[in-house]
Amino acid sequence: MRAPPCATPGDRLSSSISTATDLLRTLVGFDTTSAKSNLALISFVEDFLKGHGIAATRVPSPDGAKADLFATIGPKGQGGIGLSGHSDCVPVEGQRWTSDPFTLTLRDGKLYGRGSCDMKGFIACVLASAPAFKARNLKEPIHIIVSYDEEVGCTGVRPLIARLGKDLPRPRAVIVGEPTSMAVIDAHKRIDAYRTRITGREAHSSMPELGVNAIAAAAALIGELARIGAGIAARDRDERFEPPHSTVFVSTIEGGIAHNIVPKNCEFQWQVRSLPEASPDEVPRDLAAFAEGELLPQMRRVTEEAAIDTANEGSVPAFVAAPGSEAVALALALTGADRTKAVSYTTEAGLFEEAGVPAVICGPGNIAHAHAPDEYVAVAQLEACLAFLDDLAARLA
Ligand SMILES: [Zn+2]
Numbered sequence: 001m002r003a004p005p006c007a008t009p010g011d012r013l014s015s016s017i018s019t020a021t022d023l024l025r026t027l028v029g030f031d032t033t034s035a036k037s038n039l040a041l042i043s044f045v046e047d048f049l050k051g052h053g054i055a056a057t058r059v060p061s062p063d064g065a066k067a068d069l070f071a072t073i074g075p076k077g078q079g080g081i082g083l084s085g086h087s088d089c090v091p092v093e094g095q096r097w098t099s100d101p102f103t104l105t106l107r108d109g110k111l112y113g114r115g116s117c118d119m120k121g122f123i124a125c126v127l128a129s130a131p132a133f134k135a136r137n138l139k140e141p142i143h144i145i146v147s148y149d150e151e152v153g154c155t156g157v158r159p160l161i162a163r164l165g166k167d168l169p170r171p172r173a174v175i176v177g178e179p180t181s182m183a184v185i186d187a188h189k190r191i192d193a194y195r196t197r198i199t200g201r202e203a204h205s206s207m208p209e210l211g212v213n214a215i216a217a218a219a220a221l222i223g224e225l226a227r228i229g230a231g232i233a234a235r236d237r238d239e240r241f242e243p244p245h246s247t248v249f250v251s252t253i254e255g256g257i258a259h260n261i262v263p264k265n266c267e268f269q270w271q272v273r274s275l276p277e278a279s280p281d282e283v284p285r286d287l288a289a290f291a292e293g294e295l296l297p298q299m300r301r302v303t304e305e306a307a308i309d310t311a312n313e314g315s316v317p318a319f320v321a322a323p324g325s326e327a328v329a330l331a332l333a334l335t336g337a338d339r340t341k342a343v344s345y346t347t348e349a350g351l352f353e354e355a356g357v358p359a360v361i362c363g364p365g366n367i368a369h370a371h372a373p374d375e376y377v378a379v380a381q382l383e384a385c386l387a388f389l390d391d392l393a394a395r396l397a
Contacts, residue, residue: 016128020382021111023048024124025104027087028113034088034152037065041087045069045127045146052131056144057168059160066148068160070168073130074138074396081330081392082143082171082357084348085123086150086157089115095373110376118370121377122177122363125385132390136397143171150348153193153314157348161355170357173327175392176349177363179370179377180341182384184331185361187342188349189241190274190318194284195267196221198255199307200299203262211262212299212306215255218266221308222250224290225270228283238275240342246274247344248283269313273344276318284310319350319359327360334391335362343367362388 030041046056049071056071074080092101092114099105101114111121126144133142149156164170178185198218203211229248237244248270255266272283291308299306321328321340328340345367352359364381 020124020128023127027120028104032088033091038087038148042067069146071144072141073133074141078169079172080141082174083126084145084176085119086147090371097373109379112376117179117365117377129389136393138396154316174352174359176361178347179365179367184337184340186321186328186340188319191316191346193271193313195269196310197267201303202264205260212302214266215263228286246278276320316346317350325358327358331360331362
């Protein structure tokens with residue numbers, strides 16, 4: 001792709017929707033499903049920035065198969081505003097798409113493609129704006145942050161965040177451009193993901209009393225999780241969130257080997273999405289109390305080897321912007337919104353905030369269209385984001 005010409009003083013400095021659309025077409029064309037490498041996309045972004053005289057630093061994943069990217073436009077040093085987006089997207093397998101998910105397709109003012117909304121649309125707007133950022137005489141820097149593996153537990157951005165304030169400049173605020181329809185989000189829930197493994201005892205199905213049925217134990221545990229979840233939902237509420245309580249959810253289950261064998265093994269994955277103020281330990285603790293107090297004593301009457309083990313498979317911290325957050329104040333000023341909102345999905349914002357970098361979530365597209373077949377971002381949303389970025393640059397110039 002040919003790089004667009006740099007804006008010069010006197011030009012209208014805002015970047016065009018056609019440049020952003022062209023960039024989005026290229027970004028969507030890279031299949032950056034989280035399980036795959038994102039290096040082709042990162043190389044493209046690096047080359048695009050280099051073409052506009054902007055140097056970038058790669059932060060490679062431990063196995064070298066993926067990388068984050070960090071680029072600064074404007075004066076060197078600490079401070080400035082970070083614009084952060086993840087390059088990975090969720091899989092398309094099993095989804096019915098009207099058009100090829102990796103070919104950006106315009107229909108009725110909507111740009112369809114995997115990741116168009118979540119969140120390559122934001123990255124395309126940021127890249128399209130980079131030449132205009134460069135042409136401004138920025139008094140404080142704008143940093144472009146592109147991460148990997150957001151969709152699998154926000155793991156990829158963590159090594160980059162660890163370097164902020166060390167060999168990478170620490171922004172004074174970060175805007176995470178997840179799809180919020182350009183609303184200003186200052187809080188989200190937390191996720192804790194778990195896997196519970198049950199070990200029972202095999203037996204011939206004609207004599208089930210000689211075995212310990214691991215699937216039946218899993219069913220009892222899942223029933224208990226539902227009871228625990230209902231108890232929490234009835235007790236702790238925060239009306240800013242939809243739904244206004246923590247949720248407990250079972251996502252996968254696997255067990256048994258044949259219809260005539262009492263199953264020895266079963267395992268299931270589950271997760272808790274907690275309100276920021278909730279204690280994340282409560283659900284696993286209550287489940288363990290049920291397992292040890294009620295279920296295991298029954299199972300161990302048959303075999304001492306019966307076991308129930310629960311392992312945490314990853315957590316994403318909740319996000320709550322600090323009172324008086326300059327990131328939130330900036331996003332409110334740029335959008336003209338008079339209030340903030342809270343959401344139930346998680347993002348990288350909690351990790352930035354936890355590291356002492358004030359964060360806010362604001363980006364183009366509707367989260368309801370993310371992860372779904374026929375994912376799209378409206379052209380009007382990209383235009384709103386370009387105007388937002390243009391305003392940001394004007395404020396920093
Ligand atoms: Zn996302």
